[in-house]
Amino acid sequence: MVPADQLTAQMVPPAMFDEVSFASYIPDPAQPSQAEAVAKAEEFAAKVGKIRSGGGRRGLFGKKTPAVGAGLYLDGGFGVGKTHLLASIFHTAPSPKAFGTFVELTHVVGALGFNQAVEELSRHSVLCIDEFELDDPGDTMLISRLLSELSNRGVSIVATSNTLPGQLGEGRFAAQDFLREIKQVASIFEPIRVDGPDYRHRDLPPAPDPVSSDELRATADATPGATLDDFDELCAYLSTLHPSRYKKLVEGVSAVYIDGVHAAPDQSVALRLVVLADRLYDASIPVTVSGAKLDEIFTPEMVAGGYRKKYLRATSRLLALSRFEVTAG
Known part of the structure; x- marks a missing residue:
């Protein structure tokens, strides 16, 4: 069995995104949302570092309240460069950090167990989730709990998807029955639209x-x-x-x-x-x-x-x- 720290250490962008950066993303002049998305992604990456180094707010009795992680959600069609921006955030953020598809994240949680996954991932500055999807009620509740726990422990979370946060799960199961969980996931993120044709x-x-x-x-x-x-x-x-x-x-x-x-x-x-x-x-x-x-x-x-x-x-x-x-x- 792969040790927990090694399992999370393997959560990195695919090799094809090893060299990408915010500077190498070329926005389409006909799609203003792309330049806006780059600017928002850079702001988010800078915020990740500040949250991690700040460590929370000190109270009257000297006890620090935990810093809450930031959240960003890049929504758009296929091939508009969302994963490019996600990987750029990963490369910019301080270590340790983690990057994986939604499916890979559920596999990691399954392999480690929920509590150990929280402990391991809570040490990270940012969790980058590509292709965020909620295909069944179990995943909805599992990932909702995981992201809430991590955010409350100061882990910033950025995700890409082709569905806005409030619409996650539509058409796949009785979303009404799980509306509370879906809204809880959506509340973590600031949604940013990335428009354009599939490059x-x-x-x-x-x-x-x-x-x-x-x-x-x-x-x-x-x-x-x-x-x-x-x-x-x-x-x-x-x-x-x-x-x-x-x-x-x-x-x-x-x-x-x-x-x-x-x-x-x-x-x-x-x-x-x-x-x-x-x-x-x-x-x-x-x-x-x-x-x-x-x-x-x-x-x-x-x-x-x-x-x-x-x-x-x-x-x-x-x-x-x-x-x-x-x-x-």
Whole structure:
């Protein structure tokens, strides 16, 4: 078992965001909210340092009241640079600090247990949460409690999502029954909107046509470090792994080739493919397929449902990966 401090120490931005900064974010002049978001993110990062070094307000009897952490929530569509800003805040904030997707955070809490997760994360100056989502009542209450505890202990929290805080959980479960918890999460954050088109597909053609199975296999064989899988066999294998292990699954892979792609047969398969797409994107691994196009994996019925934003994000990322140049591993 990985020690608790090592588990939280592994919570860092994906390698593709190692060098980003506020200065390297180029706002679109046609989208004023982007420049405003950069300014707000920089202000937040400066506030994190002050809160951590200040340690709270001293009272009449010499006892300090705990400093309450700041909260920032970057809301916007896909590919507008929210994760870039999130990673920039992480790089600017004093150590220790933590960065992870919402799903990764729930995995850490599950691995450590709630109380130990609070103890470990409360030592951090900031917790950066990418792709903040609330998919079920259990996660709603768990993360609500966690963030409230951390904020009260002086940990600042910044999150990105495609849903405003007050709308978290809509369409996924009976949100009315959990409105109090959802509002409690929302109250921690100052929401900032980041508008604009998806930079991953700006001025680009639609999804590339799939290649033939023969061409796919020949190219995979000629690419060092590449993997080649049948789509159905890959989906079956993913069902045997906890999603937290998908990151390990793609380590050291130079390119991914998938034969016989078709629409996901059900929601459970589709959601596992979403997690895989996120891990491939984090690692910048090119994807080439035969069969259906990558924008046909999630059916119209799926995209119209409560997980719409997950599926659209995954499609956006898979299309970006399909345009990457394959390099030798």
